[in-house]
Amino acid sequence: MLEWEQDYLWKFIIKTTAEPYILPYTSDHPRHIHRNIPYTALLRAARICSDVTDFNLECIRIDISLLLNRYPPQFITQQFDRFFNLNHAMPVLSELHEKIYSRLHQKLLYQPTRREKQLQTMMKDPVRTPAVLQPKIWDRQLMFPRYLFDSALSINFRQELSKWRKENYAFLSSPVKHVKVRLVANTNRTLEKFFIHKKPTREILTKIET
Incomplete structure (x- = not known):
């Protein structure tokens, strides 16, 4: 882990206002709901962050939030790998590849959400x-x-x-x-x-x- 990553991690841990607001892993919900939470969080981060460094910081925050909510480390790693594999962007996870992340950002930024698809369908209806x-x-x-x-x-x-x-x-x-x-x-x-x-x-x- 780089020095600036360690500083960011330490600031996040000691921050008293950093409250976890995601579904705990111990909650009584089917596992596919827990699997969707890391994927959705990474999807949102990739849409918001235009720079790969900011995206990496957001990934660290998501990782810590999941750990605070008792998500197993192996489970978190699997879901992170799933996100980057499905979007063909593994170099972003392993080496923070700027060009590949730029393509990932543009792809997900203009990809319509479920609500947007429903709205488009509704607008086509006379x-x-x-x-x-x-x-x-x-x-x-x-x-x-x-x-x-x-x-x-x-x-x-x-x-x-x-x-x-x-x-x-x-x-x-x-x-x-x-x-x-x-x-x-x-x-x-x-x-x-x-x-x-x-x-x-x-x-x-x-x-x-x-």
Whole structure:
């Protein structure tokens, strides 16, 4: 670690106002939610930071924030490698390659987010109907069963269900072989869900018929 990195790390640790505000690793949530947190944080950093040095400082901050929230170091390393591998930018992680980071920054900066894609789709619709109010087409080849997630009991439920389905329903002559199953985890209710209610968007409020 370079000297300026050590100074930045030390300042971050002793700063009393540096509170971790991300989902703790010990929370009762499916693991894919924890995997998305480092990726989303790195994605946001790559969009905001135009210089590779600033991006590296932000990576250090993300790393420390994850450690403070009890994310295992091996898990953090895997998710960092996943981000740079998927975006073909491993030299940025290993040697802070400026030209490759510049391409990464430009690529992610102009890549539309999910909300922007939904807005573009809505703008193409002449009626400008929000996606949540549009009728959904029933796809017979896709299922979204729900289950109650519990980190103590159902941590391996996805793998066990997939194995059971392949043995009993997804064999070669099965009529439901090509049906895809997308499990949706329902987490336990928290105080936040009891006391905090999100206000509907303006599109939904103005679209409701009186």
